Amino acid sequence: MNIMKAAVLKSFGTPLVIENAPEPVLGTGEVIVDVVTTRVLSYMNEVFSGERNYALDLPIIPGPGGIGRVRAIGPDATKLKIGDWVFCDPTVRSRDDAIAPDIALQGLTAAGAGGMLLQKHFRHGSFAEQMRVPTENVKRLGAITSEEAAQWCALGTLLVPYGGLLAANLQAGETVLVSGATGNFGSAAVSVALAMGAACVVTPGRNETILADLVRRFGSRVKPVKLTGNEDDDREAMKRAAPGPIDCVFDIMPPSVSPTVVRAAVMTVRAYGRVVLMGGVGMAGGAGLELPYPWIMRNCITIHGVWMYPPDAASRLIALVRSGLLRLDEYKTTAFDLDHVNEAVAHAAANGGPFRLTVIRP
Template identity: 35%
Template sequence: MAPDLPPQYRALVLDSIGAGFTVKTLPTPQPTFGSAVVQIVAAGALSYHREIYNGQRHYPLPTPMVGGYSAIGRIAALGPDATALQAGQLVFVDCVIRGRDDPSALYLLGISEGHSDGSKKLAREVWHDGTLAEFVKVPLDNCIPLDEARLCQTLGYSIEDLMYMGYLLVPYGGLRDIRVEPGDTVVVCPATGGFGGAGVLVAVAMGARVIAMGRNEQELERLQEHVHKGTPWACVETVKITGDEAIDTASLKAYGPVDAILDFTPPVAAKSTHLKSAVAALRYEGRVSLMGFVDFSVSDMKIVGSNITLKGKLMYSREDMLQFVKMLEMGLLPKGKDLVDTRTFRLDEWEEAFDAAAQWTGVGRAVAFLP
């Protein structure tokens, strides 16, 4: 047994989908080759976590299991092949697990075991339990070092606020994937949700001008205020989604040609026409990152005639994470409390936490567990 680890730890266990969680005491995982055991300081909760665990979203999960997704924690113990990570170091614990011999065997720890034989094998037999716990065992590659002094002292982030990285990294993966450059005009749609709102902050930090689309004008106004408070130089326009494709297209075109689109349409909005309007406003050779779930016809003449690139994207790469941490540590995103207002809960408050996560959504809002 690793000397610094207690023999047992507390964790939120889901015995089966829909059964609800129980706080249980389990044997603490031990470090092995290729792994780290991390002491969790703050674990994130998603707006739709409740729907995953009650079965509404039909995400496949290997139960019984410890829930969660990404987290912020300190390295508690390391496998013998660790070369750079140090005990006590603050890290972002990433929930995206990939097969080392097949990166397409990919799944999201605590969210879905994925759909390939390889991902299911890893989720069921190797990296099984999530971060809603005092400790988690993850691959070494999933621990992204954070400069604690720079982030927490100089830039004023609390550790729970750093958990907002779980939101920010996802749009960064999409925006980087379609090579968004400083000066580009980027439509984020819809922008009033958790990932869409984070997408606006990240696109601004990457030097883009943003057109944020959404149904809710009050929330669009809050989004603009939030972004301007933390990054006063930001150029953020808003366009209301009216449900009339032609009107929305005209509203977007009023801002000139669009270089790129970041789409986060949730499944309930799959029939909404906002993406069609955004594509109609794209310039020749414009790019689209499809990160949501939208019904969209690729036989559209605009796509072919204007050489449009449509790229599906799930999450981000390890390289994206390392690059994003450099941006955050550089101070390119809103600093301290201007970034995010995080509501925190203990493990035994899991019902309240998931309810809060479903309500406390949009830019600059997050919910975290402090185990």
């Protein structure tokens, strides 16, 4: 049996353990990838402590997705070649129900009983020298260098808001409001919306330094709004910041945020507008989001809950990067080797702001 180095979570609340693990064995419908670099989510410490109550069958090699090179391919792969640079998409879907597939996030969590069944097989993630990935989750990047691989890890962050904006059917020339714009995923949503052709992105938040930085990075299409905490006043301020009606509201606020802050943003949307909910309101207990039934009905508001993104999103996002419309060099990366994985987790938690990436190079 061949072995590799991996970081293993053996129990919640304990550090990751670096040890030798069996190399993954290739099966039909699968690809083995040599992991070159993988991102560390800013809240991984909360996952590993058990605070987030993520569904993980321990012990497990964690790590959602990554950048690497194809090591071995199965008989159903017709485009991939050994040595190809690829992005490993962690969103694993069951193959026996195309309409409503079960989903597991490889190396991170799973949804429901079906997702846990998926996790039993595609359980181990990218905090290792190799990983086994479903063939359809391996996305070709084209030629890159090993040094560039760290910035390409930003795909994992950018894909989440991209999925929401695709669900919202965001069109070029529209105005979108990003609720949670000063966070890691929210700032990614701003850059993705602009890359998709949004004429204007309204960016509410409390941190004026980050709001000013968004304008510095992306220019006058970004319209910052300093929130006061008064729901009615904030709603009107967000509306005034937009040059016209707000076509789409995208929310990606974390669990710690009050639902009233989210409601203030959601209810800025125009009649016949679209709202996408991708955040964490209510996930840590407390009140959920209340919206007036008459307002939704009479204004023909579309509300779309979105978890992750469609299967073709990664390839489409890679094309946006390759075209120059979406820039990965906005991201500042800090790299750790696998032996220092626990330091990497701590660093990610302390440095989880906009356009920051903590990565591991196994």
